[in-house]
Amino acid sequence: MKTYIIGHIKPDLDSVVAALSFAEYCKLNQVENPTPATIDAINPETKFVFEKFGLTPPAVISASSILPEDKVILVDHNEADQRLVGLNPEQIVGIYDHHKVNLNFSTPIEVCIMPFGSSNTVAWQLFEEVSFNIPPNLAKLMLCAVLSDTVGLKSSTTTAKDRQAVIELATVSDISDIADLTLEIFRAKSNVASLSDEQVVLNDYKVFDFGKKVLIGQLETVEQEILLTSRKAGLLSALQLIKERENVDFIILAVTDILKINTKLLVDGAGEIDLIKKAFGGTVVENILDIGPKMSRKKDISPAIEKALTQ
Amino acid sequence: MKTYIIGHIKPDLDSVVAALSFAEYCKLNQVENPTPATIDAINPETKFVFEKFGLTPPAVISASSILPEDKVILVDHNEADQRLVGLNPEQIVGIYDHHKVNLNFSTPIEVCIMPFGSSNTVAWQLFEEVSFNIPPNLAKLMLCAVLSDTVGLKSSTTTAKDRQAVIELATVSDISDIADLTLEIFRAKSNVASLSDEQVVLNDYKVFDFGKKVLIGQLETVEQEILLTSRKAGLLSALQLIKERENVDFIILAVTDILKINTKLLVDGAGEIDLIKKAFGGTVVENILDIGPKMSRKKDISPAIEKALTQ
Numbered sequence: 001m002k003t004y005i006i007g008h009i010k011p012d013l014d015s016v017v018a019a020l021s022f023a024e025y026c027k028l029n030q031v032e033n034p035t036p037a038t039i040d041a042i043n044p045e046t047k048f049v050f051e052k053f054g055l056t057p058p059a060v061i062s063a064s065s066i067l068p069e070d071k072v073i074l075v076d077h078n079e080a081d082q083r084l085v086g087l088n089p090e091q092i093v094g095i096y097d098h099h100k101v102n103l104n105f106s107t108p109i110e111v112c113i114m115p116f117g118s119s120n121t122v123a124w125q126l127f128e129e130v131s132f133n134i135p136p137n138l139a140k141l142m143l144c145a146v147l148s149d150t151v152g153l154k155s156s157t158t159t160a161k162d163r164q165a166v167i168e169l170a171t172v173s174d175i176s177d178i179a180d181l182t183l184e185i186f187r188a189k190s191n192v193a194s195l196s197d198e199q200v201v202l203n204d205y206k207v208f209d210f211g212k213k214v215l216i217g218q219l220e221t222v223e224q225e226i227l228l229t230s231r232k233a234g235l236l237s238a239l240q241l242i243k244e245r246e247n248v249d250f251i252i253l254a255v256t257d258i259l260k261i262n263t264k265l266l267v268d269g270a271g272e273i274d275l276i277k278k279a280f281g282g283t284v285v286e287n288i289l290d291i292g293p294k295m296s297r298k299k300d301i302s303p304a305i306e307k308a309l310t311q
Numbered sequence: 312m313k314t315y316i317i318g319h320i321k322p323d324l325d326s327v328v329a330a331l332s333f334a335e336y337c338k339l340n341q342v343e344n345p346t347p348a349t350i351d352a353i354n355p356e357t358k359f360v361f362e363k364f365g366l367t368p369p370a371v372i373s374a375s376s377i378l379p380e381d382k383v384i385l386v387d388h389n390e391a392d393q394r395l396v397g398l399n400p401e402q403i404v405g406i407y408d409h410h411k412v413n414l415n416f417s418t419p420i421e422v423c424i425m426p427f428g429s430s431n432t433v434a435w436q437l438f439e440e441v442s443f444n445i446p447p448n449l450a451k452l453m454l455c456a457v458l459s460d461t462v463g464l465k466s467s468t469t470t471a472k473d474r475q476a477v478i479e480l481a482t483v484s485d486i487s488d489i490a491d492l493t494l495e496i497f498r499a500k501s502n503v504a505s506l507s508d509e510q511v512v513l514n515d516y517k518v519f520d521f522g523k524k525v526l527i528g529q530l531e532t533v534e535q536e537i538l539l540t541s542r543k544a545g546l547l548s549a550l551q552l553i554k555e556r557e558n559v560d561f562i563i564l565a566v567t568d569i570l571k572i573n574t575k576l577l578v579d580g581a582g583e584i585d586l587i588k589k590a591f592g593g594t595v596v597e598n599i600l601d602i603g604p605k606m607s608r609k610k611d612i613s614p615a616i617e618k619a620l621t622q
Binding site: 098099100101102103104105106107108109110111112113114115129130298299303306 | 409410411412413414415416417418419420421422423424425426440441610
């Protein structure tokens with residue numbers, strides 16, 4: 001019998017590291033055989049961070065790896081449509097997360113959600129409460145995860161707890177230059193040279209059901225200008241193609257410059273142009289709308305889209 | 312600005328004490344001005360426990376007492392239909408509970424749910440984690456709440472944590488005879504002499520929507536036999552009357568003897584007789600079905616009714 005600790009589909013760095021940090025927390029809580037895993041290949045940013053510290057990411061499993069007698073703890077997500085496809089919800093015994101909650105279970109399970117900027121800040125807080133000494137190798141990964149998920153503590157989702165976690169995790173990790181580390185992570189996250197246009201759009205996306213289905217891809221980059229000029233035509237074609245294939249009503253790509261703290265939305269259709277004008281105001285110039293310092297899809301972008309669609 | 316800490320509608324002892332225990336926990340967490348309150352009058356069992364120790368129950372508030380700038384933390388419930396009527400969900404900043412979860416929020420809030428037998432066991436666990444010394448007066452109330460909600464640690468919802476909490480809360484409270492205390496609480500809970508037949512049926516009820524609407528009242532008592540003989544005719548009339556008024560398809564009263572660990576169902580109509588026979592087997596004798604040691608409406612009774620209706 002194993003208790004798999006798993007993040008969401010298309011895992012980001014926070015999700016992959018959360019599987020490791022919450023597995024450690026589960027060990028403290030006498031959870032049976034906690035086994036961290038990822039449910040999909042890791043992205044280049046995650047690969048960079050693990051390689052930088054000479055550490056091994058958790059193994060990839062599929063739904064068929066999970067036996068009927070196993071249990072599952074979800075980290076960094078709670079909603080059904082972000083879960084491993086084929087997972088039996090009756091095997092879920094716990095949830096640790098930092099996102100908005102949309103849950104329905106027929107029996108009581110353990111749920112711990114804290115509204116911090118990163119799942120690893122939730123893990124850090126739980127370790128703090130039981131005065132657990134985080135091993136330095138885990139602390140390094142958690143530090144990078146918090147910096148990544150809060151966009152270097154600059155996202156609007158950042159809380160005082162995230163700042164505190166970064167300071168204390170940096171001390172345990174013996175890392176003195178947080179700004180340098182942040183830039184390294186940003187560069188690894190931004191490195192999309194090896195990705196096709198379609199992969200750029202789908203690198204980090206969510207489909208929201210606001211009555212109409214809206215696919216919002218987001219790319220956090222240090223090369224916003226280059227992407228939106230040299231690869232613009234290709235990205236617009238990719239948006240068209242994916243919209244048709246995924247059968248969504250609207251598709252939007254948010255290109256966020258994580259150094260300048262600025263997001264520009266790239267859209268193709270007339271419907272999308274009307275929608276983002278209604279949601280954010282301003283003028284769409286050659287398929288691009290500058291929405292200023294709005295960085296968070298969760299907090300800044302999707303709520304405005306929802307409001308525009310439902311009012 | 313206040314942060315109200317409130318339990319569910321028609322509060323039981325666990326819900327009322329949880330407002331106090333989680334308010335104490337919130338103080339430790341720098342929550343702004345935590346203010347425990349109840350949203351309805353307390354029941355005789357709760358009154359007895361507070362009077363026994365010479366303590367004052369939290370004040371009763373209504374939705375209009377909560378100002379737009381106030382915040383609210385829900386304890387001992389999470390689902391929308393158990394909340395204070397008129398409460399604006401945007402004011403809810405946290406949830407501490409032990410029930411099954413059915414939640415949908417548009418922004419992240421703090422959620423802590425642990426599958427223990429009582430909300431006060433969740434509070435005890437959180438106090439344990441931060442090594443907080445529970446004040447003896449609060450410990451006494453929490454002890455009674457855990458004993459009440461787990462029916463003296465005999466309900467099928469009871470966990471190892473509930474047993475541990477009872478032992479340690481009894482030590483802090485300097486209470487040596489838990490069996491005696493349990494019996495006192497049971498007697499107070501069972502004292503329905505002052506209640507009308509209708510009040511007996513509706514003392515603790517829930518309406519379940521299993522395609523058909525089923526109202527299940529439950530009375531936990533030490534006087535099961537007396538109630539089902541001397542007050543039987545009156546209770547049957549009350550069932551008829553309430554069924555018509557509440558416009559439900561079925562109405563069932565579960566009379567649970569909390570010392571003998573036994574539940575008998577009292578029903579009036581032919582439809583109800585068929586339904587409980589299908590759900591539990593056995594023979595309905597003069598409107599009564601003995602379902603043996605099934606004590607928990609949540610875990611033992613309502614799932615069997617649901618199965619009988621949907622299969």
